[in-house]
Amino acid sequence: MATKSKANTATPNTFEQLLDYGKGNGYKLDWLQQRETFGKELEIPSNGGGLLLQDVDSGPFAEVPAWTNNVTGRPRGALTRPSAARIGKYGIRTKADVWLKNGAQLYEEAVQRQWSSATDIPWHELEELPDEIEQAECQLATFLTEVEFVAGDVPGRWISETSPDYYEPRMFLISQIMDEARHADVFRKRALANGGGLLQQNSSAALAGASIDSARDFTEMSARLHISGEGLVLSIFRMGERMAYNNAEKAIYRLAASDESRHVAFGVMHLQYVSQTDPERSEEIHSYLDEIELGLVAGTGGQNPAVRGTPSNAAIMTLLGGGTDEASLREGEQIAGAVRQRQVKEYIQRIKVAGFGDRFTNGRAAAGLTEYISA
Amino acid sequence: MATKTPTKRATAKKTKFPSVAWFEAVAAITRVDAQYQKFGRLNAVIAFKSGNSIVQANFDVLHIHEIQEIEEDEMRDCDFIIELEPAQWKDMLKDIKKNGTASLDWTLNTLDLKYDEPIHRNDLEDGFKADLFFRYLPSLQVYFDNSSQIDTGY
DSSP: OOOHHHHHHSOHHHHHHHHHHHHHTTOOOTTOOOOTTTTOOOOOOOSSSOOOHHHHOOGGGTOOOSBOOOOSOOOTTOOOOTTOOOOOOOSBOBGGGTOOTTHHHHHHHHHHTOOOTTTSSOGGGOOOOOHHHHHHHHHHHHHHHHHHHHHHHHHHHHHTTBOGGGHHHHHHHHHHHHHHHHHHHHHHHHHHHTSOOOOOOOHHHHHHHHHHHTOSSHHHHHIIIIIIIHHHHHHHHHHHHHTOSSHHHHHHHHHHHHHHHHHHHHHHHHHHHHHHHOGGGHHHHHHHHHHHHHHHHHOTTSOOTTOSSSHHHHHHHHHHHTSSSHHHHHHHHHHHHHHHHHHHHHHHHHHHHHTOGGGGTSSOSOGGGHHHHHO | OOOOOOOHHHHSOOEESSSHHHHHHHHHHHHTOHHHHHTOOEEEEEEEEETTEEEEEEEEETEEEEEEEOOGGGGGGSSEEEEEOHHHHHHHHHHHHHHSSOOTTOSHHHHHHHSSSOSEEOTTOOHHHHTHHHHTHHHHHHHHHGGGGSOEEO
16 A cells, blocks of 8 residues: 555655666666556545455546456556466456446455354254254255355356456455355254264255356346345245254354345345346346246245255254144244245345336236235 | 342343433443454444334444434335334343343344244335345344343333
């Protein structure tokens, strides 16, 4: 960071003298250049939140191009080096394809709200549970470990596709991968820490993952992953907190839900940016939402935690109802159904905020959602 | 034999819930709470509604300030609202007082799922702002858990 004192000692005069000295003594100093911001003192916020990216980015460093030809890995705002190799085959070189208005804030929040599965979970409060409950915990933890593996894999592909001129969403995605790694690790630990183990792989998670990973476009991927997929997982985490049998499980699900809602926020804000700046894509986005809602209604990709027939949903109902007898499972199913209703309502609210809410009034939204809208 | 003296609990002044003083008292404890600080920055103006009483607080980075009573129509300016019936608030706070932290059935998230309607909402149906409830839940739970350190009157 340039400071006042540096500014005082590096006046244009001495700078010129330095260049002359270099040239006169055989040094190649053409790289030594003063930027517009040199000597400008930065105000450090005193609100306890530290120095944020949005605080330091100013002038040429804050200018985000609508389109970029930066394929050399040059940091945004840095001066071009003509001999730089074209190291990046960035597919995303258009701002509207990846941007959101608060990407830096979400990234900073992600960094500050990191937690450790090793030390922030009161593992010592895990206690012996009835066999069917422990098995259900392990089945759900197996499912979530698998889901989080997919959720970490998918954004990874798009990071390397994004030009450094759009570094904010890029860095948020990197933080998301850290979050997903922690989730995969904490659910693996839960499956193994209480005398249980990883149980059956869940085919629906793989289906959903394949569907997200086959997205042809970043916005399509984000709608599928952040809004639909992460929205579902957020609902499961919230249920997990509710059906926790001890404070360790409470902490796991509460902290993971906090991360997950940040990922959902990224998706909502990106979709909102697209709707506001690129209205020509409206019909295309609606077609992605058509597909997402088909899955949301059918639940074939695991999007419906209340549907029967998957090991993870059976585990959820067992945990919510408190056992595997018929009455308990029925009670669990009822609670899961109520949460499912919340899940869909929240999806609808997010799509409205993103600017595509007209589909819920013009008859375009999946018919199966109607009952939730009116409920 | 030592004379029996009144316990601190018997003489301690109770802070009425809901009131600005109550939210200020809990905020003062929470601002210096290591767990709260560890959970990181927040950015949300939240209204807490109990019956006809509404208190607003600005959770700004790690500060909690601008705690004040507001009117019903001012809730639309808040990022989200947490509303419980007075008896529900009382039961939740009594559980926290008894256990030091909310027990399994009395956490904010569990209450949000337990009742027919969620306890949180945005009055303009802004889903992004309503979602801040989920994003900051660990911090808000620490905030309410800290109420165990004061004597609450109702």
